Amino acid sequence: MKSSLCPKMEKTLEMISKRWTGLIIFQLLKGPQRFCEIENAIPISGRLLSERLKELEHEGIVSRKVFPEVPVRVEYSLTEKGKAFRPIMEEIQKWAEKYMEVDPQPVSKR
Amino acid sequence: MKSSLCPKMEKTLEMISKRWTGLIIFQLLKGPQRFCEIENAIPISGRLLSERLKELEHEGIVSRKVFPEVPVRVEYSLTEKGKAFRPIMEEIQKWAEKYMEVDPQPVSKR
Numbered sequence: 001m002k003s004s005l006c007p008k009m010e011k012t013l014e015m016i017s018k019r020w021t022g023l024i025i026f027q028l029l030k031g032p033q034r035f036c037e038i039e040n041a042i043p044i045s046g047r048l049l050s051e052r053l054k055e056l057e058h059e060g061i062v063s064r065k066v067f068p069e070v071p072v073r074v075e076y077s078l079t080e081k082g083k084a085f086r087p088i089m090e091e092i093q094k095w096a097e098k099y100m101e102v103d104p105q106p107v108s109k110r
Numbered sequence: 111m112k113s114s115l116c117p118k119m120e121k122t123l124e125m126i127s128k129r130w131t132g133l134i135i136f137q138l139l140k141g142p143q144r145f146c147e148i149e150n151a152i153p154i155s156g157r158l159l160s161e162r163l164k165e166l167e168h169e170g171i172v173s174r175k176v177f178p179e180v181p182v183r184v185e186y187s188l189t190e191k192g193k194a195f196r197p198i199m200e201e202i203q204k205w206a207e208k209y210m211e212v213d214p215q216p217v218s219k220r
Contacts, residue, residue, distance in 0.1 A: 012206035013132040022123040081209050088205060091198040096122035099191050 015059065016085075020044050020052055022092075025078070025085050028062065032077035056082070125169065126195075130154045132202075134162055135188070135195050138172065142187035166192070 016022050020042060027033070027041050039049055053076055056062035061082040067073040078085070126132050130152060137143070137151050149159055163186055166172035171192040177183040188195070 006203075006206070007212040008206040008210040009136065009203055010133060011212055012202055012210045013136065015210075016202070017127045017129060017132055019127060022127055023120060026119065026123065084205055084209060088198065088201040091201050092122055092126070093116075093119055095194055095198060096116070096118040099194060100118040100122045100125075102117040102121055 016088075018052065018055070020048065021056065022089075024049070024052055024056065025061065025082060026089050028076060028078045028082065029086055029089060032065070032075045034073065034075055038076065061085075126198075128162065128165070130158065130162055131166070132199075134159070134166065135171065135192060136199050138186060138188045138192065139196055139199060142175070142185045144183065144185055148186065171195075 016025070023042050023044075024038065027038055033041075035046075035049070035053075038053075039046055042049070044052075053062055053064070057064055059081075060079055062076055063079050065075045065077065067075065126135070133152050133154075134148065137148055143151075145156075145159070145163075148163075149156055152159070154162075163172055163174070167174055169191075170189055172186055173189050175185045175187065177185065
């Protein structure tokens, strides 16, 4: 089944539609973070997060920096190509604010 | 695992990240279409397309119109909420054009 859609658009949608990929990019737009920081921010398993980060590294969207400290420190950050997702995420956020309904958050009792 | 992300953003990313959902919305931005037209444009099975269209109808993003003709004609189109995806898709298209590499299309021999 050949599709009449633009292959670049199709491949991009396919990439960002992978479970959690969008949220990981959205999270990293806040700046470089360590694995555990990303893992704490997103309801994702460590195994899957590691897999997604490798894919994003392979796509040139995320870069991984190792700091020669003891213990060693590893930081993930968006490349230029990754930061170029900002306008996409901003538009998604506008749509979400306007149209997406969510159950009211339980107010934590003091 | 609670996430510190905005629930509306998380739910929206989760919705549009479902396999083929983004491409279906992108396709319907071209205007109302019949099932077979969407099916021909996207490399998706009829069963899955039908499932995704039902989900999108449930989310209020797609509307389904039945024309009382013989044989009956059914058309799918984006609601206002669905059309509001246009700026998101335009930003994704810009990113795709600039950053996504695809294998060169085989030139059809004359």
